[in-house]
Amino acid sequence: MHRRFISMALAVATATALTACTAGTQGAPALGSQPKPSGSGPAALPAGTIELWHGFSSPAEVKAFEDAVAGFRTKFPQITVKLVKGVQDEQITQAVRGGKAPDVASSFTTDNVAQWCNSGTFQDLTAVIKQDGIDLSVLPEVARSYTEFQGKRCAMPLLADAYGLYYNKKLMKGTTPPKTLSELTELAKKLTVRDADGDIEVAGFIPSFEYYENSASHFAPMTGATWYKPDGTSAIGTDPAWKELLRWQKELVDWYGYDKLNKFRKSLGQEWSADHPFYKGKVAMILDGEWRNAMIANEAKDLDYGTAPLPVADAKPELYGSGFTAGTVIGVPKGAKNPQAAWELVKYLTTDTSALVTLSNALRNVPTTKAALESPDLKKDANFQTFLDIFAHPKTSTVPASVNSAFNQDSLQEFLVKWEKGSVTDLDAGLADVDRRINDKLKLAGG
Structure with a gap:
């Protein structure tokens, strides 16, 4: 899968x-x-x-x-x-x-x-x-x-x-997995190891949308962000949950330093290989799907790890336990x-x-x-x-069906790469432009 x-x-x-x-x-x-x-x-x-x-x-x-x-x-x-x-x-x-x-x-x-x-x-x-x-x-x-x-x-x-949180028990040293975004931020910083030049040697958590399974669809349930309004048009620019998610993500990217994080990310092993950085202790916590359990059993049998639901917005504890499917x-x-x-x-x-x-x-x-x-x-x-x-879980969610589903997700992904890089100066305007692209495509499809 x-x-x-x-x-x-x-x-x-x-x-x-x-x-x-x-x-x-x-x-x-x-x-x-x-x-x-x-x-x-x-x-x-x-x-x-x-x-x-x-x-x-x-x-x-x-x-x-x-x-x-x-x-x-x-x-x-x-x-x-x-x-x-x-x-x-x-x-x-x-x-x-x-x-x-x-x-x-x-x-x-x-x-x-x-x-x-x-x-x-x-x-x-x-x-x-x-x-x-x-x-x-x-x-x-x-x-x-x-x-x-x-x-x-x-x-x-x-x-x-289904998507959840994997964590390295050795690196966690008895710390329980985070349940909120603020706890995830705090723990990610605590578990990150840098060398004398400030380069990352071990990342507590990689927040980049360019990292493996960190897509917008997989992250969205953490704040309850919605994709569409009842009429099928995009809700990305008007749902405050998206802005909450992106601001949290960008603050953690900035703490790492975009260039430092990007350099570290590009140095890591392939996602679908025995060199996965989670297996090697290079990343303490990752977002991933249930299939990773079987891959760990085949490729990293000695890894001492645990799993948990993804952390959620601090003000929305009712979301904890849910995720993307x-x-x-x-x-x-x-x-x-x-x-x-x-x-x-x-x-x-x-x-x-x-x-x-x-x-x-x-x-x-x-x-x-x-x-x-x-x-x-x-x-x-x-x-x-x-x-x-x-x-x-009753609050587990998915990307709702749309005739332009792949296009809509790709449009948001393109924006997110610019956002975390620091190329976006106005978040509201940027998300409104994503809405425009999605809605224009919907009109072309007869929606």
Whole structure:
């Protein structure tokens, strides 16, 4: 699931392609357009073949998906399931446009959900969910929110990512993890080590928006910052929570010294390698996703670390325990040749506790139903439990679905890089310009 950093780059190109997604699928039956098979139970589904495209590619990931689908094959022996690995969003879009859509497709990012729903690239599941009596309250509200757009549910959540704080126990020396932004600032300064020239040798916490997982979306829940107004236009320039977040961040950047911090950041090991600076004791506290637990187990087995929710605004203690979440989504593309069987597979993978636990145990991502979160078969320790609790927290949030989701996040990111560098003299005016860019793009998209 840490492939979201790849998917974000693909989302912009995909969104452009989606707007023209109309051709080549008129002959395929639409989901819910045909009567439900007579009789009841799995045997009522006619024999056939369905093809599922997914983005997993490593041998362990592919095996995990095969193991999860094994239960479906037992339940529906008359259905042949063909799995195709390593597929990205743009390939799905092009296949739908060309009339060669798979029956089921999954994606590592939620950033294309609004476009898929809006364009019909993925079929609306509302009718079949109602037909089958599925109670969507088995999913946390935030997971329901990132798989629908304007009343159309064109995807279901498969697995989730949740973001929290990792801390090095040796460097912390018994200090408890911070719960507020002021505590984070104080501890970051206390744990930072500099040499005689003032260069950073160990950073307590790196506040730069250019550092690994420190995106605006991951930071926003710390102050409760919102992305959009009810009418879909940008709230970034008018929500005071953004200014609170950015002023806190800039004060800590300035304490380090932008040039010193940038020099230190560029000297660090790669995020997706055994040279990660958190493993090496170069950074005491980091923001990261639940998957880091599995990577530490593989790449830094002797690291003594703990996990906790991210610190929150001092005046908003009710936010503590929450965080940011997003994740893998799965649905039935337009033009699926066997949509009813495709839906049964989607339903199985996203609501069957055994299937979700199998995937979570193998991939170390968060399962997305309440039953799976509470399953005794789910492998978890204290460090992984932190992220299960964050995902289930009622105030955990995500970036709401928008037809320009990737563009909007990129626009803010561009501004944030200038902000922390000191190139922005007027924060209000800068954020208002971000609003303008986002809203102009929305008008072009017909919003």
